Amino acid sequence: xxxxxxxxxxxxLSEAASLELGCNYSYGGTVNLFWYVQYPGQHLQLLLxxxxxxxxxxxxxxxxxxxxxxxxxxxLRKPSVQWSDTAEYFCAVNSGGGADGLTFGKGTHLIIQx
Amino acid sequence: GAVxxxxxxxxxxxxxxxxxIECRSLDFQATTMFWYRQFPKQSLMLMATSNExxxxxxxxxxxxxxxxxxxxxxxxxxxxxxxxxxxxxxFYICSAREGGVRYEQYFGPGTRLTVT
Numbered sequence: 278x279x280x281x282x283x284x285x286x287x288x289x290l291s292e293a294a295s296l297e298l299g300c301n302y303s304y305g306g307t308v309n310l311f312w313y314v315q316y317p318g319q320h321l322q323l324l325l326x327x328x329x330x331x332x333x334x335x336x337x338x339x340x341x342x343x344x345x346x347x348x349x350x351x352x353l354r355k356p357s358v359q360w361s362d363t364a365e366y367f368c369a370v371n372s373g374g375g376a377d378g379l380t381f382g383k384g385t386h387l388i389i390q391x
Numbered sequence: 392g393a394v395x396x397x398x399x400x401x402x403x404x405x406x407x408x409x410x411x412i413e414c415r416s417l418d419f420q421a422t423t424m425f426w427y428r429q430f431p432k433q434s435l436m437l438m439a440t441s442n443e444x445x446x447x448x449x450x451x452x453x454x455x456x457x458x459x460x461x462x463x464x465x466x467x468x469x470x471x472x473x474x475x476x477x478x479x480x481x482f483y484i485c486s487a488r489e490g491g492v493r494y495e496q497y498f499g500p501g502t503r504l505t506v507t
Contacts (some may be wrong), residue, residue, distance in 0.1 A: 315496075321484070321498040327412040367434065378425040379496065
């Protein structure tokens with residue numbers, strides 16, 4: 278069975294600070310990896326995804342993530358956060374075939390202070 | 392972009408009654424829809440996978456007789472919570488995967504169910 282671990286449950290940063298949110302997964306086979314964002318009162322939106330190829334993935338709103346297979350990690354980064362990045366961030370995984378539902382991490386609540 | 396809607400957005404029902412939640416893909420055909428449950432301040436848990444025209448596949452620990460899923464068309468899946476109890480109160484979210492597009496799931500806005 279798959280599992281996803283997000284180490285930071287609550288993160289508070291000031292505007293313009295750099296961000297890195299950790300995500301580790303547990304699964305023996307090929308995986309697809311995702312980061313979703315949930316803004317207050319809104320539905321989940323896809324930030325970025327990794328299926329194969331270049332392990333450095335760029336997403337929307339200046340976010341990027343790096344897949345490190347040896348570490349089973351898919352950390353999310355942004356060089357300079359904005360107040361509008363305040364949201365809940367979820368890392369998710371499904372198996373390489375892509376047909377399955379997603380296994381989510383517990384989420385990271387990010388608060389950006391102006 | 393691909394849009395998924397859910398109806399209703401909020402519902403309050405009495406214990407012992409049944410509630411139906413609809414999930415629609417508005418601008419694409421969804422060969423597969425997924426139902427998730429999200430507890431307050433917690434993550435989403437996959438409940439079941441629904442393929443158009445076939446029986447849903449339930450995750451371990453999810454009662455299939457309690458959470459009835461129907462995926463009768465390529466744009467509509469329904470989740471019926473039967474004989475609801477207060478512990479069924481939760482946020483239910485559906486997602487839809489577009490046939491022919493690799494792997495991406497589009498999420499609906501969710502339905503807040505409160506059982507009194």
